[in-house]
Amino acid sequence: MNTHKNTVIIGAGQSGLATGYFLKKLAVDFLILDESEAVGEIWNKRWDSLKLFTPSQYNGLPGLPFPASRGEFPTK
Numbered sequence: 001m002n003t004h005k006n007t008v009i010i011g012a013g014q015s016g017l018a019t020g021y022f023l024k025k026l027a028v029d030f031l032i033l034d035e036s037e038a039v040g041e042i043w044n045k046r047w048d049s050l051k052l053f054t055p056s057q058y059n060g061l062p063g064l065p066f067p068a069s070r071g072e073f074p075t076k
Contacts, residue, residue, distance in 0.1 A: 005031045012039050014061065021062040043076055050076045 007023060009016045012034035023030045036042055052059060052075075056068035068074050 005029055007031075008033060010034075012036070014059075018062050046076050048076055 006028055007030040009019050009023075009030060009032045012032050016032055016034070017039065020030060020032050051073050053073070055070070056066045056072045056074055057070045059068075059074065060066035066074070
């Protein structure tokens with residue numbers, strides 16, 4: 001078992017996941033650490049009325065477009 005990692009990313013939010021995507025493409029050995037057990041779990045703890053303040057076309061991850069119509073402001 002390899003316990004050595006060249007890079008550790010703290011936080012599995014949009015930036016951490018995007019960084020991991022590009023590190024994987026470069027074959028860099030990395031680990032993403034987050035306090036939640038699953039990706040996106042923190043959204044379950046947010047208010048039901050929450051709306052993102054950026055249009056959907058800017059909320060996707062590299063290699064994974066956001067599943068909403070362009071120009072939409074997604075809710076929880």
